[in-house]
Amino acid sequence: MKTVIIILITPLIVWSLLRALIVPVLSSKTAAGGAVENGLAVCKRATNCVTSNAVDPNAIDAIAFEDASERDWQGLLDAIGSLPGFTQRAREGDYVHFESRTPLMNYRDDLELLWQRDHGTVAIRSASRLGIRDFGANADRVAMIRKLAELQRR
Numbered sequence: 001m002k003t004v005i006i007i008l009i010t011p012l013i014v015w016s017l018l019r020a021l022i023v024p025v026l027s028s029k030t031a032a033g034g035a036v037e038n039g040l041a042v043c044k045r046a047t048n049c050v051t052s053n054a055v056d057p058n059a060i061d062a063i064a065f066e067d068a069s070e071r072d073w074q075g076l077l078d079a080i081g082s083l084p085g086f087t088q089r090a091r092e093g094d095y096v097h098f099e100s101r102t103p104l105m106n107y108r109d110d111l112e113l114l115w116q117r118d119h120g121t122v123a124i125r126s127a128s129r130l131g132i133r134d135f136g137a138n139a140d141r142v143a144m145i146r147k148l149a150e151l152q153r154r
Contacts, residue, residue, distance in 0.1 A: 033112070033125065033127070034095070034097075034112070035092075035095040035112075035114050038053070039051075039052065039053050039062075039114060039116065039123040040052065040053055040112050040114055040123045040124070040125040041053070041125065042055060043057075043058050043125070043127060044127075047132055047133045047134070048127065048128040048131055048132060048133055048134040048138065049125070049126065049127035049128065049134070049138060050125070050126050050127075050138045050139050050142055051123075051124070051125040051126075051127075052121075052123045052124050052125070053123070053125070060124070060139070060142055062116070062119070062121035062122060062123050062124060063121060063122040063124055063145070063146050063149045064120065064121060064149075065115065065116075065120055065121055065122045065149065065153075066120035066121075067120070068115075068120070068153070072152060072153055073094075073115055075152045076113075076122075076148065076149050076152045077091075077096055077113075079148045079151075079152055080098060080111070080113075080145060080148065081098070084103070085100050085101040085102065085103060086098050086099070086100050086111070087099045087100075087101075094114060094115035094116075094117065095112070095113070095114045096112070096113045096114075097110065097111070097112050098110070098111040098112075098113075099111075100141065102137075107128065107129070107130055107131075108129050108130075109126065109127065109128050109129060109137070109138070109141070110125075110126070110127050110129065111124070111125070111126050111141060111145070112124070112125040112126075113145075122149065124142055124145060126138035126139075126141045126142050126145075
């Protein structure tokens with residue numbers, strides 16, 4: 001009976017330690033690249049990052065933001081900040097960096113936005129801090145932000 005209890009409890013203890021201690025420490029270093037001349041930084045690893053930077057292998061479309069006002073931009077940022085697990089970490093002019101925490105394992109990921117007023121778009125970059133693959137999590141996050149932007153503009 002003791003063996004069965006140990007077999008059942010051990011994975012729970014390991015998972016708790018991973019979630020509470022190890023994962024947050026390992027994912028504490030930011031993967032944010034910041035704003036560069038023509039948009040946002042390229043992805044260092046193409047398998048756990050997506051960006052609207054046209055030269056990147058994991059390039060995605062920027063978010064259409066034509067005829068947007070400061071109120072639209074702030075509304076989008078407020079909507080992202082109100083999502084569970086999202087925290088705004090930096091804002092410099094039209095560049096904003098959010099940290100996102102995954103609910104199950106408490107991974108920290110980065111979401112960066114750059115309002116490119118002259119192009120009528122918002123450049124976007126979503127990157128995992130830990131791991132080699134993201135299994136589509138960053139693309140899904142960008143799709144969610146894209147829908148939020150559409151809803152904010154209506």
